[in-house]
Amino acid sequence: MTQRRMFLRMITASLLRRRSRMLIALLSIGIGATILAGLVTIYVDVPRQMGAQFRSYGANMLLLPKDGETLNSESLTEALKTIPEDALVGAAPYRYVRLDMTTRQQSFTAAGTDFAQITKTSPYFSVEGAYPSETRQVLVGKEIADTIGAKLGSTMELTYQPASHANDKTPEESRLPGASLSGSAEGFGGGVVYVSAVLDEEAKISSLSVDASTQTPEYGGRIPEDEAFLGQFIGKSLPLTLGDGVDALTGATVTSNAVVDALNQATETAVSVQPKTLNFTVTGILTTGGEEESYVFLSLRDMETMTGADQLDVAELSVSAGVDQLEAYADTITENSGSIQARLVKRVARSEASVLEKLTALVFLVTLVVLLLTMICVSTTMMAVVSERRREIGLRKALGASDGSIRAEFLGEGLFLGLLGGVMGAVLGFVFAQVVSVNVFGSSITFQPLLLPAAIIVSMAIAAASCLLPIKRAVAIDPAIVLKGE
Amino acid sequence: MSLLELKNVSKIYGELKALDNVNIHVDQGEWVAIMGPSGSGKSTMMNIIGCMDKPTKGEVLLDGVDISKESSKRLTDIRRDKIGLIFQQFHMVNYLTAVENVMVSQYYHSMPDEKEALEALGRVGLRERARHLPSQLSGGEQQRVCVARALINHPELILADEPTGNLDEANENIVLDLFAQLHKEGTTLIVVTHDPEVAEAAQRTIVLEHGKVAREVINENFGK
Numbered sequence: 151m152t153q154r155r156m157f158l159r160m161i162t163a164s165l166l167r168r169r170s171r172m173l174i175a176l177l178s179i180g181i182g183a184t185i186l187a188g189l190v191t192i193y194v195d196v197p198r199q200m201g202a203q204f205r206s207y208g209a210n211m212l213l214l215p216k217d218g219e220t221l222n223s224e225s226l227t228e229a230l231k232t233i234p235e236d237a238l239v240g241a242a243p244y245r246y247v248r249l250d251m252t253t254r255q256q257s258f259t260a261a262g263t264d265f266a267q268i269t270k271t272s273p274y275f276s277v278e279g280a281y282p283s284e285t286r287q288v289l290v291g292k293e294i295a296d297t298i299g300a301k302l303g304s305t306m307e308l309t310y311q312p313a314s315h316a317n318d319k320t321p322e323e324s325r326l327p328g329a330s331l332s333g334s335a336e337g338f339g340g341g342v343v344y345v346s347a348v349l350d351e352e353a354k355i356s357s358l359s360v361d362a363s364t365q366t367p368e369y370g371g372r373i374p375e376d377e378a379f380l381g382q383f384i385g386k387s388l389p390l391t392l393g394d395g396v397d398a399l400t401g402a403t404v405t406s407n408a409v410v411d412a413l414n415q416a417t418e419t420a421v422s423v424q425p426k427t428l429n430f431t432v433t434g435i436l437t438t439g440g441e442e443e444s445y446v447f448l449s450l451r452d453m454e455t456m457t458g459a460d461q462l463d464v465a466e467l468s469v470s471a472g473v474d475q476l477e478a479y480a481d482t483i484t485e486n487s488g489s490i491q492a493r494l495v496k497r498v499a500r501s502e503a504s505v506l507e508k509l510t511a512l513v514f515l516v517t518l519v520v521l522l523l524t525m526i527c528v529s530t531t532m533m534a535v536v537s538e539r540r541r542e543i544g545l546r547k548a549l550g551a552s553d554g555s556i557r558a559e560f561l562g563e564g565l566f567l568g569l570l571g572g573v574m575g576a577v578l579g580f581v582f583a584q585v586v587s588v589n590v591f592g593s594s595i596t597f598q599p600l601l602l603p604a605a606i607i608v609s610m611a612i613a614a615a616s617c618l619l620p621i622k623r624a625v626a627i628d629p630a631i632v633l634k635g636e
Numbered sequence: 637m638s639l640l641e642l643k644n645v646s647k648i649y650g651e652l653k654a655l656d657n658v659n660i661h662v663d664q665g666e667w668v669a670i671m672g673p674s675g676s677g678k679s680t681m682m683n684i685i686g687c688m689d690k691p692t693k694g695e696v697l698l699d700g701v702d703i704s705k706e707s708s709k710r711l712t713d714i715r716r717d718k719i720g721l722i723f724q725q726f727h728m729v730n731y732l733t734a735v736e737n738v739m740v741s742q743y744y745h746s747m748p749d750e751k752e753a754l755e756a757l758g759r760v761g762l763r764e765r766a767r768h769l770p771s772q773l774s775g776g777e778q779q780r781v782c783v784a785r786a787l788i789n790h791p792e793l794i795l796a797d798e799p800t801g802n803l804d805e806a807n808e809n810i811v812l813d814l815f816a817q818l819h820k821e822g823t824t825l826i827v828v829t830h831d832p833e834v835a836e837a838a839q840r841t842i843v844l845e846h847g848k849v850a851r852e853v854i855n856e857n858f859g860k
Contacts, residue, residue, distance in 0.1 A: 152747070152748075153743065153747065153748070155748075156739060156740075156742075156743045156748040157743075159736065160729075160732065160736075160740070160743075163731050163732055163736065164731055167731035167732075167769070168731050541727065542729050542730070545727045545728075545729065546729075546740070546744070547712070548686070548688065548715070548721055548727075549716070549721070549740060549741050549744050549785075550712060550713075550715055550716025550717075550741070550744040550745055551712075551744045552709070552712055552713075552744075553709075555744060628688070629688050629712075630683045630686075630688040630689060632721075632723055632725070632727050
């Protein structure tokens with residue numbers, strides 16, 4: 151038999167045949183290791199757990215159109231590809247317009263959105279009834295519902311007035327912004343010249359096309375292709391006078407005149423995009439405690455039907471990630487997208503970071519305290535073990551055990567206990583963390599394979615450190631005690 | 637040839653002279669008993685001979701080496717290599733079996749050898765009890781295991797401290813018979829005792845009183 155086998159035999163015999171005392175030492179290490187392993191598991195998992203929790207506080211990133219650009223569902227989808235699918239909790243698009251409720255002489259801010267996404271980005275929204283699931287359904291803010299006396303199931307007639315935003319304007323002025331014009335006038339030789347134009351929000355010509363097929367090809371007939379001539383009209387307000395801001399095409403004065411006349415005439419009858427009226431059924435009344443209570447929410451599809459445009463004002467994103475990661479996503483989106491800029495909702499993102507910081511600091515502190523308590527407990531137990539075994543230690547020394555052998559034997563027992571306690575701690579610690587996670591965070595955690603070796607190493611280290619003082623005591627025992635017939 | 641020689645050895649604890657200028661010598665192969673009432677200095681002498689204490693004054697020569705000035709680490713080495721100890725209270729490691737207890741001595745000395753340990757137990761008549769724990773052995777059996785443990789490393793000197801103090805007469809005789817065998821084989825034996833019968837089994841008895849050698853008695857009946 152080798153020295154090592156005898157060493158192991160003595161240690162295991164000591165642990166196995168002196169069960170009660172060793173069970174206490176094992177328990178103290180095991181429980182310590184359990185709590186430590188559990189806390190570390192939670193510590194590692196907290197950012198993920200809390201990240202998911204924080205998402206109930208609403209969006210932490212906004213996507214907005216860059217200056218002079220537009221945001222639409224297509225560019226939004228493209229931008230969202232930057233964020234990994236599992237990190238993106240939700241992305242709610244919003245398009246805000248004023249809608250009139252003509253029957254009551256009221257107008258409200260209406261938000262076109264995707265209700266499925268709203269439940270993810272704004273889980274705190276409290277809806278009486280249900281979110282709209284089909285077109286022609288609305289979710290009405292509490293404040294509006296109170297004002298107009300809307301009830302679940304009641305209907306609302308909402309009208310989109312393209313120009314209704316323009317206050318303090320003559321009917322003429324409010325009619326023209328955004329209008330499409332088409333008109334005609336008699337040109338050279340009795341042939342009719344047709345024009346069609348689109349006006350921008352400020353009622354200035356944004357595009358113009360001319361049909362001059364009845365005109366002399368070398369003269370008036372050149373107008374539709376003459377960009378210099380047509381270009382003069384862009385950005386001008388109607389009505390126009392030839393020679394005042396726009397000049398006639400050389401050799402085609404009559405045709406040029408006909409273009410101006412046709413445009414001027416068209417303004418007389420022009421109607422901007424037709425007011426669009428749709429009937430909606432109220433499916434839900436929204437309470438948030440915030441400004442959303444004064445909004446009407448409808449589906450993006452209805453919004454597009456009413457405004458005739460696939461356009462978004464903002465998208466609210468809820469992303470499960472730390473502040474640094476969020477910033478990285480935002481920078482990437484802003485950099486890669488030509489039309490979209492991303493911004494963090496600092497209030498949410500920062501407070502998340504600060505809560506996380508405090509929570510991890512707390513767990514760290516508790517871990518430290520448990521570590522200390524475990525060491526004290528194990529140390530005390532080992533101390534008791536040493537005084538209990540004074541006689542045996544004296545005997546071993548009398549039989550020729552060196553101080554080194556005594557140290558090795560006690561350290562060996564301590565490390566063995568640490569090993570057992572570590573295994574126990576890793577397994578029970580995971581169970582502990584799982585229970586905490588399920589009860590506190592409401593979600594389960596996955597086993598970290600690294601936990602087992604880590605728990606074993608840490609508990610062996612704790613056990614070894616706890617044995618230092620008891621070992622010092624053991625070494626100091628006088629072998630002569632065995633002789634005195636005590 | 638003397639194996640052990642104490643020259644003018646004193647051990648002083650404050651005012652108390654536990655040993656006062658003691659001179660003794662023990663020859664190789666000799667069987668010596670040390671007697672004396674409580675407080676006569678027996679235990680102190682035992683500690684010094686057993687390399688567990690150092691004298692305040694004087695020289696202790698064990699196998700020609702002066703052990704009175706050695707470091708405690710060296711003393712441990714000397715004790716392990718040259719001395720086999722037997723105690724009144726037996727002192728077994730209570731969670732190890734009989735054979736394992738014998739092997740502990742081998743473990744600290746050189747190399748554990750179960751076969752040899754079992755042979756040693758056979759010699760003290762406990763081959764069959766080798767796998768028993770101390771709690772399953774009688775006092776006499778435990779002391780016999782301790783004898784086996786003391787002789788396993790073939791020490792030059794066996795030092796026994798009241799070896800029969802806790803034994804009945806039958807077991808006392810068994811242990812004394814074992815000592816007689818060891819003596820025949822040439823082992824030097826020093827037995828500290830207050831029991832005249834045990835002392836009479838030895839060749840020579842040194843009587844201590846008040847830390848001094850009061851007298852030495854040669855046992856004329858030895859071996860008869």
